[in-house]
Amino acid sequence: MNRRFNTFNLTALTFGFGFLYLPLLLVIIFSFNDSRLVTVWGGFSTKWYAVVLANEAYMEAAWITLRIAALSASLATVLGTLSAVVMVRMGSFPGRTLYSGMIYAPLVMPEVVTGLSLLLLFVAIGIDRGFWTITIAHVTFSMCYASVVVTSRLRTFDRSLEDAARDLGCSPFSAFCQITLPIIAPAVMSAWLLSFTLSLDDLVIATFTSGPGSTTLPMKLYSSVRLGVSPEINALSTMLIGIVASGVLIASLVNRRQERRLENETRAAAPA
Amino acid sequence: MIRFENVTKAYGSFTAISDLSLDIHQGEFFSLLGPSGCGKSTMMRMLAGFESVTSGRILLDGVDLTGMPPNRRPINMMFQSFALFPHMNVARNIGFGLKQARWRKRDIADRVDEMLALVQMENFADRKPHQLSGGQMQRVALARSLALKPKVLLLDEPLGALDKKLREETQFQLMDVQDRLGLTFIIVTHDQEEAMTVSSRIAVMKDGKLLQVGEPSRIYEHPANAYVADFIGNVNLLPVRISATDGELIDVTWGNGRNMVIRPQPEDRLSAGAQKTLVLRPEKIHVSKERPEEAFNINMVEGVVEEISYIGSVSTFHVRLDDGVLIRAQEANRLLASRREIDWDDRVWLSWRAGACVIIES
Numbered sequence: 001m002n003r004r005f006n007t008f009n010l011t012a013l014t015f016g017f018g019f020l021y022l023p024l025l026l027v028i029i030f031s032f033n034d035s036r037l038v039t040v041w042g043g044f045s046t047k048w049y050a051v052v053l054a055n056e057a058y059m060e061a062a063w064i065t066l067r068i069a070a071l072s073a074s075l076a077t078v079l080g081t082l083s084a085v086v087m088v089r090m091g092s093f094p095g096r097t098l099y100s101g102m103i104y105a106p107l108v109m110p111e112v113v114t115g116l117s118l119l120l121l122f123v124a125i126g127i128d129r130g131f132w133t134i135t136i137a138h139v140t141f142s143m144c145y146a147s148v149v150v151t152s153r154l155r156t157f158d159r160s161l162e163d164a165a166r167d168l169g170c171s172p173f174s175a176f177c178q179i180t181l182p183i184i185a186p187a188v189m190s191a192w193l194l195s196f197t198l199s200l201d202d203l204v205i206a207t208f209t210s211g212p213g214s215t216t217l218p219m220k221l222y223s224s225v226r227l228g229v230s231p232e233i234n235a236l237s238t239m240l241i242g243i244v245a246s247g248v249l250i251a252s253l254v255n256r257r258q259e260r261r262l263e264n265e266t267r268a269a270a271p272a
Numbered sequence: 273m274i275r276f277e278n279v280t281k282a283y284g285s286f287t288a289i290s291d292l293s294l295d296i297h298q299g300e301f302f303s304l305l306g307p308s309g310c311g312k313s314t315m316m317r318m319l320a321g322f323e324s325v326t327s328g329r330i331l332l333d334g335v336d337l338t339g340m341p342p343n344r345r346p347i348n349m350m351f352q353s354f355a356l357f358p359h360m361n362v363a364r365n366i367g368f369g370l371k372q373a374r375w376r377k378r379d380i381a382d383r384v385d386e387m388l389a390l391v392q393m394e395n396f397a398d399r400k401p402h403q404l405s406g407g408q409m410q411r412v413a414l415a416r417s418l419a420l421k422p423k424v425l426l427l428d429e430p431l432g433a434l435d436k437k438l439r440e441e442t443q444f445q446l447m448d449v450q451d452r453l454g455l456t457f458i459i460v461t462h463d464q465e466e467a468m469t470v471s472s473r474i475a476v477m478k479d480g481k482l483l484q485v486g487e488p489s490r491i492y493e494h495p496a497n498a499y500v501a502d503f504i505g506n507v508n509l510l511p512v513r514i515s516a517t518d519g520e521l522i523d524v525t526w527g528n529g530r531n532m533v534i535r536p537q538p539e540d541r542l543s544a545g546a547q548k549t550l551v552l553r554p555e556k557i558h559v560s561k562e563r564p565e566e567a568f569n570i571n572m573v574e575g576v577v578e579e580i581s582y583i584g585s586v587s588t589f590h591v592r593l594d595d596g597v598l599i600r601a602q603e604a605n606r607l608l609a610s611r612r613e614i615d616w617d618d619r620v621w622l623s624w625r626a627g628a629c630v631i632i633e634s
Binding site: 158160161163164165166167168169170171174179182183264 | 372
């Protein structure tokens with residue numbers, strides 16, 4: 001026992017937790033603060049939540065954000081899955097390296113660069129910036145994450161299952177829909193949740209690509225903070241933390257359940 | 273029924289199958305046998321439609337299959353990994369092909385029941401594949417691939433994932449099913465014993481070419497060349513020179529001028545002085561401590577036991593002759609191993625009949 005819980009390990013753990021969660025914890029605690037002053041505790045209260053929920057500007061921003069997140073996550077998942085299929089199934093084709101490079105590029109590209117380049121594109125083709133441009137911008141970067149998640153699942157997928165379906169009368173498309181998709185569904189699901197939370201979080205790219213009347217919640221939050229931190233912002237942030245955390249949690253739970261099932265199946269499929 | 277006509281399959285510069293022609297008849301249990309990488313799986317995948325043919329063509333009942341996708345061919349395949357759909361239960365797995373063919377629900381249910389009965393899995397219809405044992409999965413896979421009443425069933429290493437005991441049982445079950453349905457079965461395997469047990473004819477392949485096609489006994493007893501002889505079972509391959517060619521029995525010399533009488537096959541065209549290879553299977557050689565009785569049609573040599581490998585039913589003796597030639601001989605273990613009369617370093621006599629060996633080209 002001592003080897004696990006010695007002073008060094010405990011100190012390391014405390015620092016780790018401290019750096020990761022202390023700021024978040026403060027926000028959450030002070031969101032239940034009764035006092036008007038942000039950093040002085042004045043007793044427990046949920047009144048700031050009521051204030052936030054009654055604030056139409058916040059609510060409208062939240063509604064836009066959720067719509068963008070859901071729509072961009074859906075599009076990103078479809079595109080990400082398709083690109084994963086291409087990467088895993090097509091073997092080598094001319095331009096494959098470029099293609100895989102382009103898929104992974106947005107993962108490491110500074111958001112400012114992505115945002116700026118999208119802005120230039122939208123200006124160049126003359127689209128009015130707003131709801132749709134933010135959605136498209138979110139699709140471009142979250143489809144990369146979706147693709148990475150689905151690719152890793154597809155790599156371990158037994159090709160002969162699809163061959164068997166084709167042998168029994170399916171076209172390639174129908175084999176994909178009836179056999180492959182249901183089996184990789186948990187990975188697709190977690191790709192969607194990941195894309196959803198990514199879109200929910202985003203401030204930088206949304207700032208570049210938004211237009212009048214399409215302020216997302218992170219943007220709203222940021223602009224309010226510049227006018228001074230108010231307790232209702234704590235409440236709003238806590239709600240955001242809640243949504244994002246549950247999204248990530250569900251995604252990882254889905255993934256873990258799938259892995260465990262996969263493990264059981266492979267164990268059962270490999271007779272001694 | 274199935275005809276491969278000058279079929280070639282190339283992957284870039286690598287030729288997997290080169291100019292291969294083969295006929296497989298209705299109702300046969302046909303084996304494609306060879307080491308891994310010999311092209312046997314490629315043959316099967318071309319027949320199923322998963323691989324295209326580079327040149328030549330494949331005919332089924334006179335119809336050219338070239339360009340026909342797998343879902344349109346009246347051929348079904350049982351996969352090595354069984355490839356059962358993990359998200360469907362046994363009944364839905366078996367009915368999958370019927371559903372694709374838009375059978376009516378009632379008809380699908382009837383056919384699924386029929387197939388479950390065929391493989392004796394009636395009580396497992398609602399199980400998911402991961403709740404089945406290896407042998408049960410194999411039977412479901414068989415039922416699924418037979419549900420569509422294909423003209424030909426392809427089996428890719430069907431028993432590779434099963435343990436030895438189960439494999440033997442399953443072999444007989446496969447033969448029984450094939451016999452009852454009268455279908456053409458084509459099996460791909462690298463296991464020569466399996467091929468010998470189940471098939472009516474075997475094609476031995478190497479490097480994308482057919483070395484020999486024939487009945488199991490023909491391939492075992494009269495191999496076309498040294499590779500086939502060596503691939504199928506244990507064998508002594510002895511270089512010999514024909515010394516006399518007249519009469520029913522002929523003389524050959526081998527080793528250090530040793531003489532041997534053999535009974536040639538009618539189709540052997542032998543001329544005196546020709547260098548050939550003699551195929552002598554270990555189980556055809558008798559091992560004894562006493563010198564066997566002389567007879568005009570019996571060959572005998574003396575040597576020292578160098579090695580004995582005991583595998584239960586039989587023992588293989590490695591006997592070094594006085595001139596250095598090593599001969600492997602096999603004896604059934606009629607006595608308990610502890611009572612065995614022959615031991616390491618014993619001097620023994622090996623004897624075999626003139627009709628026990630065959631001559632092949634060197």
